[in-house]
Amino acid sequence: MTERTDARSLAGQGMVLRSTLTSPFGRKARIAAKVLKLEASLELLVANTLDEKDSLRQQNPLGKMPTLLLADGTILYDSTVIIEFFDSLGEAPRLLPPAGLARYAAMTRATLANGITDAALLMVYEGRFREAEKISQRWLDHQRGKVFRGLDTITAALPDPAQTDLVSISLACALSYLDWRRPVEWRAGYPALVDWLDRFAASEPAYLATARPEGA
Numbered sequence: 166m167t168e169r170t171d172a173r174s175l176a177g178q179g180m181v182l183r184s185t186l187t188s189p190f191g192r193k194a195r196i197a198a199k200v201l202k203l204e205a206s207l208e209l210l211v212a213n214t215l216d217e218k219d220s221l222r223q224q225n226p227l228g229k230m231p232t233l234l235l236a237d238g239t240i241l242y243d244s245t246v247i248i249e250f251f252d253s254l255g256e257a258p259r260l261l262p263p264a265g266l267a268r269y270a271a272m273t274r275a276t277l278a279n280g281i282t283d284a285a286l287l288m289v290y291e292g293r294f295r296e297a298e299k300i301s302q303r304w305l306d307h308q309r310g311k312v313f314r315g316l317d318t319i320t321a322a323l324p325d326p327a328q329t330d331l332v333s334i335s336l337a338c339a340l341s342y343l344d345w346r347r348p349v350e351w352r353a354g355y356p357a358l359v360d361w362l363d364r365f366a367a368s369e370p371a372y373l374a375t376a377r378p379e380g381a
């Protein structure tokens with residue numbers, strides 16, 4: 166038995182994803198599972214990051230989603246680790262270059278896209294966790310800077326919208342989160358990115374299939 170067949174048989178015993186249908190990081194994992202045809206083995210168990218009684222905090226002390234539970238008790242996070250694990254189950258990686266500098270360069274680009282989502286989330290949390298009079302404009306501007314510098318850098322070398330990989334999944338989930346929560350207005354200033362997202366959505370059915378449910 167190779168390590169891969171062991172991992173495959175473990176995954177085949179069923180995996181539980183702690184997330185919601187609206188989490189942008191959870192969506193990354195859900196898209197990857199669909200693309201890699203792992204959905205039949207994956208159950209979504211809705212998590213509530215604000216509920217201290219939710220077992221999420223025992224499963225992942227950071228209390229963040231997505232978190233992946235495997236049948237032997239192994240717990241994996243964060244979204245990039247989960248996607249790398251999913252990708253390791255196939256004959257050859259499909260969502261990242263197999264090795265070498267190209268792999269780490271792609272991971273860095275995906276980290277940039279994730280950083281946009283992180284900064285956007287922090288802007289949203291600023292409004293959610295603080296009373297209106299305590300909201301820090303300086304903090305919001307600090308995070309906004311990360312979002313726009315990230316968008317500028319990504320726009321300068323856009324990924325192929327016809328290719329689904331860790332970078333395009335991470336970028337699409339970042340942009341759709343910006344569209345949903347609107348911590349910044351990005352569409353008017355980045356027409357090439359708007360076009361990229363439209364093309365990615367047309368090329369990758371798993372993207373639209375994992376869209377946030379109406380009214381959520």
Ligand SMILES: N[C@@H](CCC(=O)N[C@@H](CS)C(=O)NCC(=O)O)C(=O)O
Pocket residue numbers: 188189190191214227228229230231243244245279286
């Ligand atoms: N680096 C993590 C970020 C995950 C993350 O921030 N998830 C958000 C929801 S989209 C969360 O769980 N927030 C709750 C919290 O920070 O307490 C990943 O890639 O999975």
